[in-house]
Amino acid sequence: GPKVLQIPSHQIIDMGQMVTLNCDPVSNHLYFYWYKQILGQQMEFLVNFYNGKVMEKSKLFKDQFSVERPDGSYFTLKIQPTALEDSAVYFCASSLRLGGEQNTLYFGAGTRLSVL
Amino acid sequence: GQQVKQSSPSLTVQEGGILILNCDYENDMFDYFAWYKKYPDNSPTLLISVRSNVDKREDGRFTVFLNKSGKHFSLHITASQPEDTAVYLCAAGDQQGTGSKLSFGKGAKLTVSP
Numbered sequence: 582g583p584k585v586l587q588i589p590s591h592q593i594i595d596m597g598q599m600v601t602l603n604c605d606p607v608s609n610h611l612y613f614y615w616y617k618q619i620l621g622q623q624m625e626f627l628v629n630f631y632n633g634k635v636m637e638k639s640k641l642f643k644d645q646f647s648v649e650r651p652d653g654s655y656f657t658l659k660i661q662p663t664a665l666e667d668s669a670v671y672f673c674a675s676s677l678r679l680g681g682e683q684n685t686l687y688f689g690a691g692t693r694l695s696v697l
Numbered sequence: 698g699q700q701v702k703q704s705s706p707s708l709t710v711q712e713g714g715i716l717i718l719n720c721d722y723e724n725d726m727f728d729y730f731a732w733y734k735k736y737p738d739n740s741p742t743l744l745i746s747v748r749s750n751v752d753k754r755e756d757g758r759f760t761v762f763l764n765k766s767g768k769h770f771s772l773h774i775t776a777s778q779p780e781d782t783a784v785y786l787c788a789a790g791d792q793q794g795t796g797s798k799l800s801f802g803k804g805a806k807l808t809v810s811p
Contacts, residue, residue: 585740616801623699624741624786624801637798672741684792686799688733688740 583607587673587689595697599661602692604673606656613656614674614686615648617641624672630656631679660694668696700724701789703802710777712811718772720787720802727789730763731799732772735784744785745772748792777809 586605594600606613615627628638630648645664650656656675660667670691678684702721710716718732731746745761747754747770752763760773770789774781784806788799 582742590738614798621803623701623803626798626800629798684729685743685746688742690738690740 583610583687585673585675585687585689587671587692589692590690591693591695593695593697594663596665597662599659600663600694602658602660602671602673602694604656604658604675604689606673606675607677607687610675610677610687612636612676612679613648613650614676615658616672616674616688618670618672618691620669627658627671629679636679663694663696665696668694670694700800701787701802703787703805705805706803707806707808709808709810712777712779712809714777714809715773715775716777716807718774718785718787718805718807720770720772720789722768722770722789722800724789724791724800725768726791727800729790729792729799730761730770731788731790732759732761733786733788733801735786735804741786779809779811781809782807 588603613630616624618624627642629636647659670693672691673689674686700723704719728749732744733741734744735741745756745759747761758775763770784804786804787802790799
């Protein structure tokens with residue numbers, strides 16, 4: 582089936598530094614998402630993105646977070662600066678449509694971010 | 698608060714058995730209900746989903762039941778197989794409103810013993 586690739590699978594970074602998480606979504610998909618999962622908790626919606634713009638974001642999407650998809654390449658989540666509470670697994674997802682039919686979210690395997 | 702809650706975080710069933718995974722939700726606006734399956738270090742993958750205009754959907758060994766008045770949906774797996782061993786995540790969303798923003802449960806770890 583369609584694949585979403587996330588690179589790297591694990592990233593370790595010192596608190597206060599910048600980190601960029603990369604996602605290669607399904608090639609013909611138009612909508613892109615980031616979810617965050619803290620250890621032992623449920624996956625939680627961060628943000629969705631379409632046509633170069635953030636459509637909706639949750640309270641978890643702090644001012645230090647930003648997303649972009651330059652030139653239709655990787656969909657990225659940047660955190661600058663990082664904080665200890667940003668340690669989590671970040672899942673990227675993409676879908677062809679938003680709601681209705683063909684709205685299935687396809688997820689990547691996640692990037693485990695460890696902030697020291 | 699947590700909008701979607703899964704009971705039984707861990708359960709074991711013998712190969713060939715039937716099992717039921719349960720999920721409760723709070724938001725009346727949810728109209729899309731799904732079960733995702735996740736192997737360790739792999740991506741959550743959609744197993745089966747249903748919209749609020751039906752109360753049951755079957756796909757092979759997997760059936761999802763929706764009880765809208767009780768704000769509850771469940772996944773039934775028949776003829777369990779060792780490859781069913783995985784974490785199962787229930788999810789719900791308001792497809793007509795905010796689109797594909799899903800709320801997930803914490804997951805239930807299923808082990809199918811040979």
